[in-house]
Amino acid sequence: MWLGIDIGTSSVKLSLLNDAGDEVATATSPLTVQTPHPYWSEQDPDSWWRATIAACNDLRQRCDLNRVLGVGLSGQMHGAVLLDEADQAIRPAILWNDGRCFAEAEALAVQSWIVDLAGAPPLPGFTAPKLMWLKRHDPGPFDRIRHILLPKDYVGLKLHGRHVTDKSDAAGTLWLDQAGRAWSADLCDASGIDLNWLPTCVEGSEVVGQITADAAATLGLPKGVPVVAGGGDAAVGAISVGAIKDGDYFLSFGTSGQLFVATDAYRPNPAEVVHAYAHRVPDMWFQMAAMLNGARPMDWFGGICGAPVGDLLAEAAAVNSKDAPIFLPFLTGERTPHGDPHIRGGFHGLADGMTRAHMMRAVVDGIAFSFADATDALTRAGAKFDRVPAIGGGARSDLLLQTIAEVTGFTVTRGSGEATGAALGAALFAAPEDLREARRNTADGASQDFAPAPSEIQAQHLTTYRELTAQALTQSAIQRP
Numbered sequence: 001m002w003l004g005i006d007i008g009t010s011s012v013k014l015s016l017l018n019d020a021g022d023e024v025a026t027a028t029s030p031l032t033v034q035t036p037h038p039y040w041s042e043q044d045p046d047s048w049w050r051a052t053i054a055a056c057n058d059l060r061q062r063c064d065l066n067r068v069l070g071v072g073l074s075g076q077m078h079g080a081v082l083l084d085e086a087d088q089a090i091r092p093a094i095l096w097n098d099g100r101c102f103a104e105a106e107a108l109a110v111q112s113w114i115v116d117l118a119g120a121p122p123l124p125g126f127t128a129p130k131l132m133w134l135k136r137h138d139p140g141p142f143d144r145i146r147h148i149l150l151p152k153d154y155v156g157l158k159l160h161g162r163h164v165t166d167k168s169d170a171a172g173t174l175w176l177d178q179a180g181r182a183w184s185a186d187l188c189d190a191s192g193i194d195l196n197w198l199p200t201c202v203e204g205s206e207v208v209g210q211i212t213a214d215a216a217a218t219l220g221l222p223k224g225v226p227v228v229a230g231g232g233d234a235a236v237g238a239i240s241v242g243a244i245k246d247g248d249y250f251l252s253f254g255t256s257g258q259l260f261v262a263t264d265a266y267r268p269n270p271a272e273v274v275h276a277y278a279h280r281v282p283d284m285w286f287q288m289a290a291m292l293n294g295a296r297p298m299d300w301f302g303g304i305c306g307a308p309v310g311d312l313l314a315e316a317a318a319v320n321s322k323d324a325p326i327f328l329p330f331l332t333g334e335r336t337p338h339g340d341p342h343i344r345g346g347f348h349g350l351a352d353g354m355t356r357a358h359m360m361r362a363v364v365d366g367i368a369f370s371f372a373d374a375t376d377a378l379t380r381a382g383a384k385f386d387r388v389p390a391i392g393g394g395a396r397s398d399l400l401l402q403t404i405a406e407v408t409g410f411t412v413t414r415g416s417g418e419a420t421g422a423a424l425g426a427a428l429f430a431a432p433e434d435l436r437e438a439r440r441n442t443a444d445g446a447s448q449d450f451a452p453a454p455s456e457i458q459a460q461h462l463t464t465y466r467e468l469t470a471q472a473l474t475q476s477a478i479q480r481p
Contacts, residue, residue: 001067002435003221004427005052006233007075007151009033009043009095009255010299012051015423016063021435023424025063027055034092039099039124039341041332042092045081045154052155056219065220071159071211072426073230074237075152076255077172080130083147083154090141093151094134096172096256097292097332099124099341101133102480104191108132108174114190119171119178119268119276124333124341125292128174128191135192148197152230160209160227163199168235170201171277178285179266181278204231204280205429228430234258234288235280239425241389241415244281249385251371251404251412252421253394257294259374261287261383272377273339280429287381289336289374293329295394297345297363300331305356315357316364317399322457324358325349326464327366328472334370337377338469342476348468365458367394368403369465375408385410389447391421401450406458413447 001024004015009031016025029051034042059065078096083089094100101124108114108122108129115121122129127148135142149157150173153165170176170183174191175198177184188195202208207226216223230236234252238260241250246264251257266285268276275288302309326348333341347362375385390401390412401412428435 001063001069002427002431003065003068003071004423004425004430005071005073005152005155006236006423006426007048007073007155008233008422009076009097012048012055013423014055014059015427016059017424017427017431017435019435025059026423027058029054029058033095037100039102041095041098043079043095045089045093045151048151048155049158053218056221060220066222068221068225070226070228070430071221072228072236072428072430073152073156074233074422074426075150075155075169075230077150077169077232077234078125078127079151080127081149081151081154082141082145083149084144085146087147087157090144094130096125098130099333101129102341104129104132104136108190111190114174114187115270116268117177117184118174118187119266121270121273121339122174123335123339125335126172126174128187128193131193132191145197147199148193149199153199156208156227156230159211159215161212162209164208164229165199165201166204166229166231166280167201167278168204168231168280172232176201176278178268178276178278202229203282204229204235205282226430230426230429231280233422234260235277235286236425236429237391237421238262238286239280239428240391240421243389244279244284247384249383250389250391253295253390253392253400255294255296257291257367257371257394259289259371259378261378263287267381269381272381273336274377274381287378287383289377291336291370291374292332292334293345293370294367295392297327297329297331297367298360298394298397301360301363307356312356312360313364313397313399316360319357319361320457321361321365321455321461324361324365325351325354326461326468327359327362328465328468329363329366329370330472336374338473340473340476342480343472344476346472364397364400364403365461366465367400368407369462371404372407372462373466375410387411387413387449389413389415398450403458405450405452406455407462409452411452412450414450415447
């Protein structure tokens with residue numbers, strides 16, 4: 001068997017794959033995010049390791065982990081994991097949806113060469129401006145840095161003991177020369193960091209180490225099992241649906257959301273706030289519309305109501321969109337297509353007599369509308385969509401997938417393993433190539449389709465949503481710190 005480990009934002013997910021290419025077991029262990037100040041979003045790096053241990057313990061109750069022949073890694077991108085000379089975390093990791101370093105990002109963005117080299121306009125979520133913020137506002141920890149890792153690579157360090165990352169995850173730091181697929185000394189200099197702090201950067205399919213004796217004893221895995229470098233969650237999720245050739249695409253719903261298109265060349269398009277990054281596959285790249293608020297607004301509203309998201313979605317499915325308010329899903333700012341860390345969300349059109357079902361329907365519609373904007377941005381960048389696979393926890397919702405199909409005009413498909421997409425992709429890339437091919441062939445014939453259906457009401461609401469978004473962008477410029 002082969003094990004995939006995905007270090008997400010809300011949980012660590014594990015996927016176990018057998019030699020027939022079937023996902024035989026999964027496990028999930030929850031994580032929490034700390035927001036001690038406005039714009040901040042942090043996690044304790046050791047919480048990822050504890051969650052990995054807990055998830056492995058769960059799997060071990062149901063499966064013989066001594067049969068595992070390889071481990072692959074995936075994880076949330078952009079997080080700044082800062083280690084001292086003893087490999088101890090200096091401070092909590094600063095996450096992808098942290099917006100505190102907006103001033104530093106703006107300072108980098110005026111240098112057009114950075115955008116051309118790094119694949120996207122500098123945004124607060126990226127790793128480089130985080131380090132600039134730390135040097136300016138908290139120099140004590142900055143002076144202790146000896147290593148910088150990304151979230152999955154910190155777990156990799158615990159597994160095999162090496163400082164190493166892959167090119168698809170490195171792509172989100174703002175330190176990678178995307179076309180050259182290597183660290184850039186010029187980009188490091190621009191943000192004031194030492195190139196020597198960065199990990200060895202390899203192709204994601206490369207075996208980077210073996211499970212140590214300590215890690216094996218802790219996790220219940222065999223000592224010496226090879227560990228594959230893996231990749232950022234978007235690029236590894238592409239593996240689970242076979243999006244590895246030019247023009248292949250998929251959409252993903254985790255805490256964040258992505259609409260992803262594989263490309264055979266480096267094709268930056270910063271005007272649309274489209275990210276152009278090195279793919280998990282050698283000699284491939286991808287364009288990606290990245291939304292900070294994927295399925296997260298549904299979880300947020302569930303927390304507000306104190307009700308399970310599944311119950312709220314069932315209630316929302318009985319509500320016609322024409323009777324629901326409009327929701328802007330910008331809980332933590334937005335990237336594609338707005339590139340604004342200050343924009344905030346809200347409900348418009350609330351009325352006496354509306355219930356939580358009406359509001360949850362609006363939340364679903366708002367997420368779908370953000371994917372409509374993402375579709376337009378990538379279409380203008382040259383992408384073409386037809387049947388688009390969906391992965392991630394949010395892909396379990398029929399209502400969300402059907403609504404996205406209605407507002408984008410393309411068919412959305414859901415196959416087996418959709419909820420563990422990145423973990424499944426990590427397991428697949430730890431496995432032999434013929435098993436990956438067998439899995440792709442099986443998945444092709446096992447999907448559920450959500451077909452587009454013209455909706456005048458949804459078209460009207462999308463227009464209103466865009467008008468309200470324009471107003472919110474104007475307001476954010478006025479109220480920004």
